Amino acid sequence: MDWNSWLPVFIVLSSLLPGLLIFSLAEHRFALRTTLNLGGVLVKLLLVAWMWQGVKAGEDYYFELPFLPGGSFILHGDALSLQFVLLSSVLWLVTTLYAIGYLEGSPLRSRFFGYFSLCVSATVGLALSGNLISFVLFYELLTLATFPLVVHRGTVESLRAGRRYLAYTISGGVVLMLGAALLHSLTGSPVFMPGGYLSPLLAEHSGLLMLAFVLLITGLGVKAALLPLHGWLPEAMVAPAPVSALLHAVAVVKAGAFGIVRVVYDVFGVDVMQQLDLTWPLVMLASATILYGSWRALQQQDLKRRLAYSTVSQVSYVTLGVAMLGPVAAVGGLVHLVHQGVMKITLFFCAGNFAETLGIHKIRELNGVGRRMPLSSIAFTLGACGMIGLPATAGMISKWYLASGALDAGYPLVLLVLLTSSALNAMYFLPVIYRIWCLPAGDWPAPKQLSRRFETHWMLLLPPVITAVLIVLMGLLAGTDLSPLSWSKLIVEREFSYD
Template identity: 55%
Template sequence: MSEYLPIAILMTSLGVAPLILMMPEHASRLRTTVNLTAATLKLVLVVWLTAVVVQGGSPDMRFTVAPGLDLHLQADALSVLFLALSAILWLITTVYAIGYLENGVDRSRFFGFFTLCVASTVGIAMAGNLFTFLIFFELLTLATWPLVVHRGTAEAHRAGRIYLIYTLGGGLALTVGTIWLYTLAGEVTFTPRGVLGDLPQTDSIALIIIFVLLIAGVGVKAALVPLHGWLPLSMVAPAPVSALLHAVAVVKAGAFGIMRIVYDVFGIENVQELGLSTPLALLAAFTIIWGSVCALTQNDLKKRLAYSTVSQVSYITLGIALVSPLAAIGGLTHLIHQGIMKITLFLAAGNFAEAHGVKTVSAMNGMGRLMPISMLAFTVGALGMIGIPPLAGFMSKWHLGLGGLEAGQPEVIALLAGSSLLNAAYFLPILYRAWFLDPPDPAPVRRKLGWMLALPPAMTAVLIIAAGLFANASFSPLGWTRFIVSLEYQ
């Protein structure tokens, strides 16, 4: 029974997407029911899958497309990490999106592609080989484009165009790298500690080039500097899309891709032997600082958050590139932690814009009094990003810092300290304005928020607190990543 779980989980979104796309625009009740049922069902199935994986199972499915070219779905511990994130946050974001787009236009199109987008992340999470990964990775690009340009303004179309140029360029690099690797090594199935095994010396130049191609391909989505240009522009998308893009789908798919390539294709030891781990770590370090510095200068709230994502996602890359189990724990945990923190920030930011038309940092005055729940959620997210204990972000930073020391690179501590200072410098002024300055009188009011908008950020804020407070419990993200890392570093 459990061997059908991967395909069942994939179908809860991939199978539902065309249904939603075909629904008439006015059938909003039906659409909502289908959406929420699918999201809930997916969550239940993921919980089931987690139980299976914990007991040592690894459900596996193959469909041969062409000789030597298999579509391979496989659920291992790393997939479950990403699946759990996407299942929980998809449900929350769907609720939010339904409230957000109440009385909107083109909702069938929106929710159809929204579901397709999640289907792609599910595929990416469970891809068992590089080919399958590539297919879903490209599907994700195509599924997100309609969401970015959803509003149909000239600005949205420009952002969409740039998004496509960046991601299709990255996709091309990834495709070339994949084909090259398949010609060299045959089928590249993801296996812990790398599929390439002992590398023949002669191939090292080719392998380095392949590695660069693959990382550049996924690095576009992971917004590694200098491949991050599309991310701040795509802020024109509606709030739930931004939230999903930054927390689960696109950016995380990139970071997850880096994980798969380093851990399960090359193997961390081979990456180190090829001399590639240090450059990758340096690139991540530079991105962390650069993103934060850029965030400082943004007055547009969502742009500031976007640059913050550029910076924070590179924590994950840094954790992978530092050759150390503790750093890996930090990086992998941050995949989850950054997700719940960033989605909270974006959902709250969306609420400010919806309720009071507040889109810039300078207009945030008195937000704490006007919208206490959303602002509390935002505060928790922001403090978590700075790395204030006991919130989730602290746990990632703590392990990353220890990992840096373990890898013999104490500079990482200085990097994290600097990043925390920069995070404080761009988040605390927002909190100051919101809680300690008076709102404009009279405050501009656009609409009243229902529970569907107010509740999701509050729920994710609770997750941030819980993920940090109960970090040592086995069911926490930290507990799960410890389990994963024990498989990679044996």
């Protein structure tokens, strides 16, 4: 056991330990709690940066603990996992900042931040899981850690949403576990490896493999909000804004999407997927989800619900990208994992700001917000533009790669899907932007003066500004070595060069 093999553990612990400590803090220990929170974040970021440069240089970070016969508990930092780890750590930082501002003066903050840290630990652990069994483990932990956040408000609606969330995610988790058990019974749970490890079984067990695939995708599809399994997501909107931001941008939905990436590339592998003819259904499903989500988003009058349905649609871009099995499409899917995270979190931050500062929840109440809260509105606009896939934003890059990947992999109709979805995105985002900027100020439900110098509390303002800047930077500077795009290319290079 050297430092390298412990690094993944430390990364998980860097949010877990502060989280557990925060649970035990009294409500009024604001300073200590904030210190713990931010300290954890910074330590994590440092560790992740360390690992980032190591992985780039080709180092291996591998931690193993005996757990079940045939499958240890493995944490393994590879390029793909680092993509998700980086995303969640960076967004954890901004969300923590946001949440501190958002929850100022409200009760049960220790509990909130405790679960919040647990949630991040579960996400990071999930990203770092080295085999299917560890993945399942963190997947379930994530469900448990997010539930208290969903019902944090404790109102009747939030409890209803929480019940629904649990009903979906627990069922999904169980189905996932069934699938994992099936695979485990065939081969054990070896380490995720590019190209998958199931090809020796292809001749004998193709039926079982297909069954396993269906089970795994169903289980993961719940969190990834694939079409018939998306129902929890719009309901979960009753949660506080930082939570919906985290749920929808980073933790939960991405966990599902990330799992699909893992299953497709590192468990089944491209060859097996092709020989079992499993890609078509997945592509169809993802496409249907993309269109359906956008269509439903159009009909929502509530801002957060509209964003939620937008998430349903956008997360399936990731699935779509990996399902097409082409390297370019994979780059698109992987980079969208990050891009969508940053864009959607921006939108939710802004929605939270509008709700918190002006009491706005419905879209029709947004009239003229642009002049009262210009920075938030700009951030929102940038996020929405990114969602539509307009150039100079991150969304454009992922859309471009997805679409050219679709052509590359021989799915020209996917291009139509992407275009239709973009059109629908524009149809549901542009009216919102129009209201914000172009209409005269209306009657805001509950305007508050949260700050003397800024449009709202600075802690609420800073995170969306940061992420909005990130959106533009990730779009404009996509060619740099630091960009998610380059990293996705690195991942794809490693995933596709296994033989």
